[in-house]
Amino acid sequence: MSAARRAVVTGGAGFLGSHLCERLLDTGYSVVCMDNFLTGGPENVAHLIGRRGFRLVECDLTEFVHIPGDVDLVLHFASAASPVDYLKLPLETLKVGGIGTLHALGLAREKGARFVLASTSEVYGDPLQHPQREDYWGNVNPVGPRSVYDEAKRYGEALTTAYRNTHGMDTGIVRIFNTYGPRMRPHDGRAIPTFIRQALNGEPLTVAGDGSQTRSICYVDDTVAGILAMAAARGEPGPINIGNPDEMTVLALAGTIRDLAGSDSEITFVERPENDPAVRRPDTALARDRLGWRPEVPSDRGLRRTVAWFEELFAENREREEAAV
Numbered sequence: 049m050s051a052a053r054r055a056v057v058t059g060g061a062g063f064l065g066s067h068l069c070e071r072l073l074d075t076g077y078s079v080v081c082m083d084n085f086l087t088g089g090p091e092n093v094a095h096l097i098g099r100r101g102f103r104l105v106e107c108d109l110t111e112f113v114h115i116p117g118d119v120d121l122v123l124h125f126a127s128a129a130s131p132v133d134y135l136k137l138p139l140e141t142l143k144v145g146g147i148g149t150l151h152a153l154g155l156a157r158e159k160g161a162r163f164v165l166a167s168t169s170e171v172y173g174d175p176l177q178h179p180q181r182e183d184y185w186g187n188v189n190p191v192g193p194r195s196v197y198d199e200a201k202r203y204g205e206a207l208t209t210a211y212r213n214t215h216g217m218d219t220g221i222v223r224i225f226n227t228y229g230p231r232m233r234p235h236d237g238r239a240i241p242t243f244i245r246q247a248l249n250g251e252p253l254t255v256a257g258d259g260s261q262t263r264s265i266c267y268v269d270d271t272v273a274g275i276l277a278m279a280a281a282r283g284e285p286g287p288i289n290i291g292n293p294d295e296m297t298v299l300a301l302a303g304t305i306r307d308l309a310g311s312d313s314e315i316t317f318v319e320r321p322e323n324d325p326a327v328r329r330p331d332t333a334l335a336r337d338r339l340g341w342r343p344e345v346p347s348d349r350g351l352r353r354t355v356a357w358f359e360e361l362f363a364e365n366r367e368r369e370e371a372a373v
């Protein structure tokens with residue numbers, strides 16, 4: 049990658065977006081990070097401010113979007129992503145998936161840039177095929193509570209494909225599976241930060257249902273490497289699954305996190321959310337064949353790093369609170 053390359057990351061102040069901005073800068077890109085701080089925040093990219101080539105622009109993607117100068121790559125990541133967030137923000141989620149995606153595509157078209165859409169394993173809904181391959185069309189309830197996210201992403205995929213076919217744009221779609229790591233928010237409602245927060249605070253770990261539903265979890269460094277491999281694969285349209293096939297039950301995940309956190313919290317069971325998928329595991333053969341990518345970080349190592357990051361975060365928060373008293 050040459051030093052002159054410039055990328056726009058929408059949703060760049062979020063969990064995944066902030067890691068993408070960082071990695072792009074490391075590889076010689078200059079980066080415009082666009083975000084309205086709805087579910088992310090400037091603190092996620094505070095360490096990048098002042099770094100050569102980095103620019104943070106506060107803006108709402110559903111409104112008019114303009115960036116002066118050349119752009120080689122648009123990574124469209126703006127969207128609430130955790131169920132707690134998108135259930136609280138249903139219209140914002142549909143709008144950024146629809147109008148926001150239109151604007152991001154328009155920007156990429158104007159600049160002649162490659163466009164990469166952050167889609168999701170949620171397009172498979174509660175899947176009837178296991179593991180999920182890219183040619184599976186999914187099982188989504190269009191009027192269920194999760195549809196605001198799932199259908200927005202499915203629509204985003206349709207828009208991206210239509211722009212590619214109509215305007216001859218270079219677009220790529222990645223379907224990202226559950227990703228975890230530093231900079232997740234302790235209260236974002238996703239299973240991993242929730243279990244870690246509960247374990248570190250000595251609270252009961254709240255497992256949904258009987259915990260027999262499965263998830264396949266991918267460490268953020270691996271996911272980011274997969275996304276950037278897709279970005280570099282000019283001409284490759286996808287969709288391509290990016291995730292770690294290391295599947296485990298939610299109950300086993302809770303137990304692992306409790307052990308890694310050295311906690312003796314009990315595990316309790318709470319009601320399972322409506323339309324919560326029973327199973328999740330990516331088939332990653334396409335990512336291997338087309339992108340030469342495969343996940344490398346084993347779950348216990350990734351979880352250990354994530355627990356350590358949360359420990360530090362909580363210690364800093366405590367120090368700040370004590371200093372304020």
Ligand SMILES: NC(=O)c1ccc[n+]([C@@H]2O[C@H](COP(=O)([O-])OP(=O)(O)OC[C@H]3O[C@@H](n4cnc5c(N)ncnc54)[C@H](O)[C@@H]3O)[C@@H](O)[C@H]2O)c1
Binds near residue numbers: 130148169
């Ligand atoms: N983290 C995962 O496991 C995962 C899995 C599948 C797909 N994805 C996709 O990756 C992307 C990022 O997810 P994340 O986990 O980092 O979530 P996140 O909530 O941490 O980040 C999303 C960012 O988008 C911003 N945003 C939302 N609406 C916006 C708007 N209208 N204008 C500008 N910015 C806006 C938010 O403020 C936030 O900073 C999302 O598109 C999500 O659907 C994530």
